[in-house]
Amino acid sequence: MKKEIIKAVYDKDLKKLLDRLNLLEKFQQGLLKCNFCNTIITFNNLQGIYKKDNNIKLVCDSPECYKKVIEELK
Numbered sequence: 729m730k731k732e733i734i735k736a737v738y739d740k741d742l743k744k745l746l747d748r749l750n751l752l753e754k755f756q757q758g759l760l761k762c763n764f765c766n767t768i769i770t771f772n773n774l775q776g777i778y779k780k781d782n783n784i785k786l787v788c789d790s791p792e793c794y795k796k797v798i799e800e801l802k
Contacts, residue, residue: 742771749777749784762788764796 737745746752754760760769763785767773775789776797787797 739771742774745777751784760786762786762790762793764788764793765790767793 743752746755751760755769758768758770761767762769765788767788767790769786769788773788774786775794776787778785778787778797778801780800785797787793
């Protein structure tokens with residue numbers, strides 16, 4: 729069975745991570761959306777950040793979207 733490494737970020741460090749990814753300004757302006765349902769991502773609904781095909785993608789906390797990201801990363 730293939731092992732995966734899951735990286736976590738504390739809430740207090742999320743702004744720093746978004747800044748390092750050059751996403752903070754767009755995030756604060758409400759311009760970033762869930763990769764699957766196009767819901768605007770906020771601090772309250774952000775479930776995950778992942779990289780796919782050299783692009784940074786975000787996923788909201790919808791169970792359906794979370795299931796889709798798990799399938800996409802397999």
